[in-house]
Amino acid sequence: MDAATQLPTVGMIGAGQLARMTHQAAIALGQSLRVLAGDPGESAAVVAPATTLGDYRDLDDLRAFAKDCTVVTFDHEHVPQDALRTLVAEGVDVLPRPDALLHAQDKQAMRTRLGALGLPQPRWAPVDSISDVEAFGLPCVLKAATGGYDGRGVWMIDTPADAQTVLASGIRLIAEERMALQRELAVQIARSPSGETAVYPVVETVQTGGICTEVLAPAPHLDPATADQARRIAETVATELDVCGMLAVELFQTSKGLFVNELAMRAHNSGHWTIEGARTSQFEQHLRAVLDYPLGATDLAAPHTVMANVLGGAPGGPRLDERLQHLLADDPGARVHLYGKAVRPGRKIGHVTVCGDDPDLLRRRALRAAKWLQEGE
Amino acid sequence: MDAATQLPTVGMIGAGQLARMTHQAAIALGQSLRVLAGDPGESAAVVAPATTLGDYRDLDDLRAFAKDCTVVTFDHEHVPQDALRTLVAEGVDVLPRPDALLHAQDKQAMRTRLGALGLPQPRWAPVDSISDVEAFGLPCVLKAATGGYDGRGVWMIDTPADAQTVLASGIRLIAEERMALQRELAVQIARSPSGETAVYPVVETVQTGGICTEVLAPAPHLDPATADQARRIAETVATELDVCGMLAVELFQTSKGLFVNELAMRAHNSGHWTIEGARTSQFEQHLRAVLDYPLGATDLAAPHTVMANVLGGAPGGPRLDERLQHLLADDPGARVHLYGKAVRPGRKIGHVTVCGDDPDLLRRRALRAAKWLQEGE
16 A cells, blocks of 8 residues: 555566556556566566566565565466465465466366366366377377467377477477367456456457457357357356456357367456457456456447557568558557567567447458558558 | 667656656557656656656756657646757757747737737736736736646736735736636647647536536537637647647637637646547647657547546545545446545546446536545545
8 A cells, every 4th residue: 555645556477568558557546556577678667667676486576576565466377386375375465366376377277177167168188198199189289288378388289290299398288179160259357356247248369370469349240148158157267266357268169169268367468459449448457356446347438349469570671660650640540559579570569459330340450550560561 | 769669758847647647648659758757756757667856947957858858748838948948959859849838838928829810819918017907907817927727826806906916926917808608618639740730529628616627528519610610729729839749728618709718738637538538548649749640530439528537635534545446336437547646635636537428427427436536425
């Protein structure tokens, strides 16, 4: 609690773009986000005051960081369980709690738990040998149980030789059936320690090379029964896993129904559309949830919203500043969010959001805007 | 220009709530606002990194601050003309330029110039003696030519004795006729160095004790001809005075038509509604304008938006954090902006915005929300 402003201080472990956008939301709530950064040049560290430099794997760094925070939460899910459990034992309010966060850190724990809850998910099994993989059946998907993101830690396996290469890495793996997808959906839901939940409209996510490149809100032509089912799945996961904060549930839509793909217990790329497209952004909602503030309205603020990610383009071409000016001239209604990162090919350096009435037009505008920033043409 | 991000650095002189909200907008554009603060506890200084501490009246402090900025602009209009002219002579890009800013700093210069442009304004005269005031006629309004804001520096004069009290202060004054108002209106317009302008819909402002307490966007029941006239006045002022950045034109609506009340060459309280209510906020638009970026769309993002200011309430009662939680529970759709200031009676400590279809309902919601934060009940 800050004595001058009479308002709390939220600490976020990690200083990427999620922390950066959370800082914007914290400012509106009268606060200033405290971030733990590994490097002073990180996305949130360059826009927030009093950044703490430290290692999220180091208990002493975490302890020192947590000291002045009302609550500690996450920009990413890579903080070790034992460190988090120690902080909690020492009285730090860590949200989501380690018991919940485990399911976003460890796909095997997540699959085991969702199975026990009877939620629909791809057929899966832990595997640690080629015979396990062959017993599971090919083709399949191999996933690193921990540490993967944005398509890393996920391998499409067609042959035993493919599997052998991945198994040789020695990392803990699970196998999942490769499903025939109609498309991918996602649901954002917030839950507070007192048990209040607030679920956002279901969105469609478009992936390219394992990276989410587009989000369409609400998901076009989604039948109400499927939308209800998606929201019920999110409610069940949030409540049964005792999530506090934002939860993103990524879903496969198939001819056989919905299946849970991944969970994230933080603001998520599939929820960036909420900054302009919903009455409350996922970033403010996460702060409200972890502070046990009443949650904000999740209504749509526009009939349709499309978000497109901007990836760093190939070296050369116009500077980012020039690309930005071209885009702003080309589409005065586009909302740009740049993450203050050095441009590297394939790295997420920002996103663009457009709101309006015509989803097809919005999609063309969003992709055109992202392409301008990415390729400078 | 920041080497890592390939993006410019805007410096803002002053670190109040306008700078605070401009920092939020700068983050989206991939930047981080650089602010010159008088005290490390100021609104923007507590949320922005690398704040420079210094005196906005001190040329050396201004020089040191301007050194690493692509462009220097303002949170307030109190920076001395001679200091600004020196900076410009030394090659600093100061926007709005001193020649333009003068008209927001000095009401006598403003009235003289608007008169020369043939724009409608209250009858006025410079006064420096009781005989000047009596020659002008009573009742009237006396205004400090420089330094006033939020009702300070404005006196309603009914008798020669009232005038004598104000004259005794020795400050430079102008007299203005006291007009019979139907209501007050305001127009936001942005203009960039290359001459592009973008004007927002005309809003109604509601003043209480000289302080703007409510803004209704768009102005209810405004006839299209009057709205056009208001926007044309704003265009004329922006262009003829060579304004760069945001310009707010405050207008009196009377039975005899529109009259220009005040000018501000920066983001302004009457434009806070644009954060949620327009496609581009005045804060982003100001950055775009002073960087000579293409300007953003000024369309409404919702049919109606109402903004209510939150003033510090009387001492005692619940802490701000508790008041905030009550408000968030009471109205999950209200958008809160707190300025991170210590609460003092009558001080602007935040504002609340609501968007929707029914302007009367929105107004009740906005006032109720502001009252919660102000009075804790």
